[in-house]
Amino acid sequence: MEKNFKQSSRSGAVAWLLQRISAVILFVLLLFHFLTYHFLTRGRSVDYQQVLERSQSWWFPLLQFAFLLTALYHGLNGVWSVLEDYTASRGWRLVWFSLLLTVGLALLFVGTLTIIKLYTLKVA
Template sequence: MADYYSSFEPKGTRWLLQRLTAAFLVVVLAFHFMLLHFVNHAAEVTFMQTNLRMSQPGYFLTMVAFLVTATFHGVNGVYNALVNQGLDGTPKTVVKYGLILASVLLVAQGIRVAMAMAGFIIGPAA
């Protein structure tokens, strides 16, 4: 029988964070689908409705947490899948820092969009 291998250290920090982010994402994704696909149908959502939702601090913080959590969960999963497939050495380091950079850029842009949707002024005032 083949040995089981995982790049996650059992009960390690990344292992725990992967599980915690999964649980958070299930709850927030259910909330998102309920609100934006059943209460308000996607075709009926307007910029003004989005602006009203995003201007509420609780909703804004939940969506930013959703963005950060989903980014971490996805990137951590991809990285560990690649390591499990045998990625090591210099390519592993390049992929690791490339994914970190992509994550930072994604979260920064996502927060910029969330702030714009909430009505915050981004950049020089006209």
């Protein structure tokens, strides 16, 4: 019995801490996102042209990439922690983990492409 309760490097402490840190980062990034996209619009209403202009500021790819990474980590880590609760077998855990990793990498790829596209799109 005792052996099941020994400390291990995969105890969950790091995942728990990173989940909290990523939540704080997400909150700050979200505030920044709303401020820059929806409120600091110099009196103009938000339209496609304006979003496109903003998307081509030097900070846009940095902000959006940070957003993408943090949101993906936070979301997938949360789902993984729930799946761990309900999946006892190592085999199924490996299947779920691989699936989450694949989904994460695919979304990272698509998200990165979108950020680059928006940054390099020619403003009319």
